[in-house]
Amino acid sequence: MKVLQINSTVNSGSTGRIAEDIGHFLLQQGHESYVAYGHGNRPSSSRLFKVGNEWDRRMHGLKSRLFDHHGLGSVKATKNFIRQVEVLQPDLIHLHNIHGYYMNIHGLFEFLGAAGIPVVWTLHDCWPFTGHCTYFDRYACDKWQQECHHCPNIHGYPQSWLIDNSRSNYRVKNQIFNAVRVMTIVTPSQWLANHVKQSFLKTYPVEVIHNGVNTDVFKPLDAPGAGGRYALNAQNYVLGVANVWDTRKGLGDFIRLRGKLDASIALLLVGLTRQQTDGLPKGITGVPRTESVEDLASLYAGAGAFVNPTYIDNFPTTNLEALACGTPVVTYNTGGSPEAVEKGVGYVVEKGDVDGLALAVRRVLVQGAAFRVNCRLKAENFYDKNDRLQDYLALYKRLCAVASHQTVYDGLQN
Template identity: 50%
Template structure:
């Protein structure tokens, strides 16, 4: 079986790592794995195909910023990619994030419609069924249910600083993405699966396959020595936050408010901050830049007494799973599919934006002690989020689709 996956980044960010590890499972079972990508961060075990150049992506970015036509640039780059896909002739084409300034969705979906190739599409966010944004719930907008227009989220990714073409984008996406007989949708969360029932993608079958993680990398370690270099002492209570890009949507402001209520031996460690953000932190927040070193990240999860994820927009964050695998309880907002990773033995769920509830939940976990959660956290990760099980679900889905042809 030959499987081609497509994602914005190669082996980086949660969707990129998920695609990479699906490729690893495919190869371990004797199948062939190919990976089409826009930007490369790390190497891949799959045979890789870059889609477009830096110049192609820059032009696409300009078109997005000025004309709000994200997904409709990179025409020639996508046509060149399609010619390579035809040469490979994969049995399954698996889409992940197809936004990110590297693909022309009309060229791609015209090809998919004509080729008859079976397509699996894992939706990691809401961009496929909106006229502009990747997450509508930050601004509480429900126009995507019927017709996007006058977008209230135009300044969010993929940002447009001039025109609002959300109505045209919505109508073209609806036409392109609807009515493919060979398309199966997958969502990592029940939340997004339910959302799709209210969108123009409601006609498709949807499978829920949770994200998986590497339980050999993310396991309970002794991270004490590792964090002492950051100014964290052995007896400090460490509150951890992790994000690829920090901002209001990931709860950075909430962490700043939380820091004002901490006791003397309590510290916050935030991973993924920019240099500018790190310059403006209070003394009890330690800021680190983003890391692709998974073993280092696992040690930080293990050292933390609690992982806090005050996210305002999310599907099914792998950070929650990584924390659980390292034996660390999670406190998160009731946002998207984020609460689905937890039960009463592994963390706390609070209303989005309620700093009062967030403080109370954090205090509850700290006072109970990490040891009262740790074994249950690890067991839940082993039971539900082992990458070999979850990504094996994709292999089984591929086989079912091929057998039905």
């Protein structure tokens, strides 16, 4: 079986690492794996296809900002990529994030609709069924259920400076995304699955396949981990991890949390820029984003609690990584984030309740030993990467079988 995945990044960030893990697993099982991507230069076990170049990406970004036409740029880059796909002739195409200023959705879905290749589309956010935004719950907006217009989040990613084309974008997506014959939509969370079933994508089958983590890498440690290099006491610091720390990820709430905890409890944030690190108050250590999963696992394992004060999210892999390391999770009641957190592995707090975060952290630090075994078991039973990769492989085989039967049927009809 020859599988082509398409994602904005390669082997970087949560979606890039998911695609990389799937590709590596396919190769182990004797299949062929290819990954097409928009930007980044990380190595991969799969054969790579770069879509466009930096100039094209900049022009696509400018078109998005000036005309709210995200996904409608990169025409030539997409045409060139489609020619490569036609030569490759994959048995199945797996879409991840097709937003990110690199892919023209008209060109891509015109090809998918005509080619008859089975498609899996893992939605990592809500962009595929809205007229603009990746998440709408920040504004409690439900226009996407009927038709987007007058978008309240026009300045959110993918940002438009002046024009609101959410109604037109919504109609375009509705038309072209519903033109694929054999497609299954996968969501990492039940929360997102429920939303898809209320959207214009509801005609497609929807399956929930949770994100998985490598439980051989993300695991509890007997000795103090990487936190030691930052002069942090083992199991007495609170950890936060994000690819990009901003208001959406709760950076301001983390800073407020500092003032509500005892001074002996250190806070460590991973993924900050130099400017953000320089602005941190005393008692919070900031470090840049790391591509080393071993270092990251060590930081998780050494922490007394993992705090994820995210305001907008789908099914954060960071929660799963913390659980696999035996570290209890405290998170806001946001999207699918609470789905991995139940009694005995952490606490769920309402958005913006920093006092609630502080109370939950104190409880976790006092009862840490009782939580740690439960956290690890939860990760092993539900979020082991190999189990979830088997789910994807089973789905691939099923869709390819359906496509094969359809091809035979079409041939008999002709």
